[in-house]
Amino acid sequence: MQEAVIVDAVRTPFGDRDGAFADVHPQDLAAEPLLALEERLGFDPERTIEDVIYGCVTPIGEQGGNIGRLAPLVAGWGDDVPGVQLNRMCGSGQQAVNFAAGAVATGAHDVLVAGGVEHMTRAPIGSDYDGVASSYFDHYDELVHQGESAERIAEEWGFGRRELDELAADSQRRWKGAWDAGRYESQITPVEVEVDGETRVVDADEHPRPESTADGLGELPLAFRDAGDGVIHAGNSSGIVDGASAVLVARREVAEERGWEPMARIVQTEVVGVDPVTMLTGPIPATEGVLEKTDLTIDDVDLFEVNEAFASVVAAWLEEMDVPRAELWERTNVNGGAIAHGHPLGATGAALITKLVHELDRTGKDVGLSTMCIGFGQGIATIVERI
Numbered sequence: 291m292q293e294a295v296i297v298d299a300v301r302t303p304f305g306d307r308d309g310a311f312a313d314v315h316p317q318d319l320a321a322e323p324l325l326a327l328e329e330r331l332g333f334d335p336e337r338t339i340e341d342v343i344y345g346c347v348t349p350i351g352e353q354g355g356n357i358g359r360l361a362p363l364v365a366g367w368g369d370d371v372p373g374v375q376l377n378r379m380c381g382s383g384q385q386a387v388n389f390a391a392g393a394v395a396t397g398a399h400d401v402l403v404a405g406g407v408e409h410m411t412r413a414p415i416g417s418d419y420d421g422v423a424s425s426y427f428d429h430y431d432e433l434v435h436q437g438e439s440a441e442r443i444a445e446e447w448g449f450g451r452r453e454l455d456e457l458a459a460d461s462q463r464r465w466k467g468a469w470d471a472g473r474y475e476s477q478i479t480p481v482e483v484e485v486d487g488e489t490r491v492v493d494a495d496e497h498p499r500p501e502s503t504a505d506g507l508g509e510l511p512l513a514f515r516d517a518g519d520g521v522i523h524a525g526n527s528s529g530i531v532d533g534a535s536a537v538l539v540a541r542r543e544v545a546e547e548r549g550w551e552p553m554a555r556i557v558q559t560e561v562v563g564v565d566p567v568t569m570l571t572g573p574i575p576a577t578e579g580v581l582e583k584t585d586l587t588i589d590d591v592d593l594f595e596v597n598e599a600f601a602s603v604v605a606a607w608l609e610e611m612d613v614p615r616a617e618l619w620e621r622t623n624v625n626g627g628a629i630a631h632g633h634p635l636g637a638t639g640a641a642l643i644t645k646l647v648h649e650l651d652r653t654g655k656d657v658g659l660s661t662m663c664i665g666f667g668q669g670i671a672t673i674v675e676r677i
Contacts, residue, residue: 291395291396292394292395292396292397292541292542292543293395293541293542293543293555294390294391294392294394294395294539294540294541294542294555294556295539295540295541295542295545295552295553295554295555295556295677296537296538296539296552296553296554296555296556296643296647296674297331297538297539297540297545297550297551297552297553298327298330298331298537298538298550298553299477299535299536299537299538299553299640299643299644299647299648300323300326300327300330300477300478300479300535300536300644301323301405301477301478301479301533301534301535301536301637301640301641301644302319302322302323302478302479302481302492302533302534302535303478303480303481303492303493303494303495303496303533304495304496304497304529304531304532304533304631304632304634305411305492305496305531305532305533306496306497306529306530306531306532306632307410307411307530307531307532308411309411309496309531309532310481310483310490310492310496311409311411311481311483311492311532311533312411312412312532313483313484313485314409314481314483314532315352315412316352316353316357316407316409316412316413317352317357317360317361317364318364319407319409319481319532319533319534320344320357320360320361320364320407320534321361321362321364321365321534322479322481322534323405323479323534323535323536324342324361324362324365324367324403324536325365325479326479326536327403327536327538328365328367331538331550333548335362335365335367335368335371336367336368336369336370336371338401338548339362339367339371339401339402339403340372340399340400340401340402341371341372341373341374341393341399341402341403342358342359342361342362342371342372342373342374342402342403342404343358343373343374343376343386343389343390343402343403343404343405344357344358344361344373344374344375344376344386344404344405344406344407344636345375345376345377345378345381345382345383345384345385345386345405345406345407345636345637345639345640346358346375346376346377346382346406346407346408346636347377347379347380347382347408347415347635347636348408348410348413348414348415348416348417348418348635348636349375349377349418350413350417350418351412351413351417352409352412352413353407353408353409353412353413356373356374356375357375357407358373358374358375358376359372359373359374359375360373361373361407376389377636378561378664378668378670379635379664379665379666379668380597380599380633380635380638380639380662380663380664380665381561381639381662381664381668381669381670382406382635382636382639383404383405383406383535383636383637383638383639383640383641383642384638384639384640384642384643384660384662384670384672385561385639385670386404386405386406386639386640387404387405387537387539387556387639387640387643387672388556388559388561388670388672389404390402390403390404390537390539391539391556391559391672392559394539394540394541395556397541399541400540400541400544401538401539401540401541401544402538402539402540403536403537403538403539404536404537404539404640405534405535405536405537405637405640406534406535406634406635406636406637406638406639406640407533407534407535407634407636407637408532408533408534408634408635408636408637408638409532409634410530410531410532410634410635411532412532415530415635421433430566430567431567432567433567434567434569435514436569436570436599436600436665437513437514437522437527437600438514438515439567439568439569439570440514440522440527440570440599440600440602440603441514441515441520441521441522441602442567442568443568443570443571443600443602443603443606444520444521444522444602444605446568446606447602447605447606447609449521449601449602449605449606450521451508451521452504452508453605454521454522454526454601454602454605455504455507455508455525455526455601456504457526457601457604457605457629458502458504458507458525458526458598458601458629459502459503459504459506459507460619461598461623461626461627461628461629461630462498462499462500462501462502462626462629462630463500463502463626464623464624464625464626464627464630465495465498465500465625465626465627465630465631466498466500466626466630467625468624468625468626469494469495469498469500473625473648473649473652474495474625476648476651476652477644477645477648478493478494478495480492480493481493495531495630495631495632496531496632497529497531497630497631497632498626498630498631499525499630500630502525506525507523507525507526510523510524510525511523513527521602522600522601522602525629526600526601526602526629527599527600527601527629528597528598528599528600528627528628528629528632528633529628529629529630529631529632529633530632530633531631531632531633531634532634533632533634533637533641534634534637535637535638535640535641535644536640537640537643537644539556540552542555551677552677553647553648553650553651553676553677554646554647554650554651554658554674554675554676554677555674555675555677556672556673556674557584557657557673557674557675558580558583558584558672558673559580559670559671559672559673560576560579560580560583560669560670560671560672561576561668561669561670561671562575562576562579562668562669562670563667563668564667564668564669565667566666566667567667568667569663569665569666569667570599570600570602570603570663571603571606571663571667571669572661572662572663572664572667572668572669572670573596573597573603573607573661573662573663573669573671574606574607574610574611574669575669576661576662576669576670576671577607577611577659577661577669577671579671580659580661580671580672580673581659581673584673586657586673587612588611588612588613588618589613590657591621591657591658591659591673592621592650592653592655592656592657592658593621593622593624593646593649593650593653593655593657593658593659594618594621594622594623594658594659594660594661595622595623595627595642595643595645595646595658595659595660595661596622596623596627596660596661596662597627597628597633597638597639597642597661597662597663598623598627598628598629598630598633599628599633599662599663601629603663604622604623604627607661608622624649625645625649638662639660639662639670642660642662643660643672643674646658646659646660646674647674647676650674650676651676654676655676656675656676657673657674657675657676658673658674658675658676659671659672659673659674660672660674
């Protein structure tokens, strides 16, 4: 088996719904991280990149037509660079990286770009979906949305609203601390947009609310249930945003031949299925499974990225790992998560891995693990090790 490494990883800023990227075509947004990788590493795309694998959860309208192929065309990468779009819902961007790692490890490819895009302003969540077949109900009693699943997780684990709001406020605080310290500078590529005939440079995430407190979040109305009957609201859920991300994955020997200095090697990947009604518990068995494959323990991992789709998802993961919760939280989402910076569905997975490898590089720590919950009951995980 070959060793698959991450040479570089980058993302756009995440723009609020109807925000900075409202008038940017999704294909143009998807091209931005590709252009950034080209500039940062100085390669000729047509002679270097063997495929582009892009996640996109709502491949309809402007995001349809295989945006994985269209993005490199829009980026000016020429005729010879192919591309494919995949949809593992919220895990799509991370699945793109995992697929790239597998293709490199088997020797099928030497240099790939993997990532994703989601323009949630112009292709709203769920707009590609008309419901399940009636035969689904031969096997499952009900079909619920993710917000209800997040509520049921809170009920099953006994999480109160205050506990989840404190986690959400901490995510916002951590994002601000990281942003103010310049920790995101190495991983975010600025994007030029036209606003009222003038060029504006977008270089920061728009969604974070760093002034958030648990007391303030406690005043927000519930998002999915009637007042007094739930705990999930906009402030302890991931933000609806627009963004794109990309990771260059290569065979280690090829990277070194080209003079690239790899950031991390991809150690192992995992994907699991779980109950499609509770739906969002996948990070728990995905983490357990990927650790078991590598003979690592939770104590061997220095940093975790656990997607903050909802605060209850992260809280349940923290509760089920064999480490005291407060200790584990100090190693998890250390620069804030999707409650702060938002969750552009198809792009988030590669963006989390981007955060992870840059933070390992900054701190000199060794092992990181990224995991995500996924709609209809799946989980995904990736372990990386700093080089």
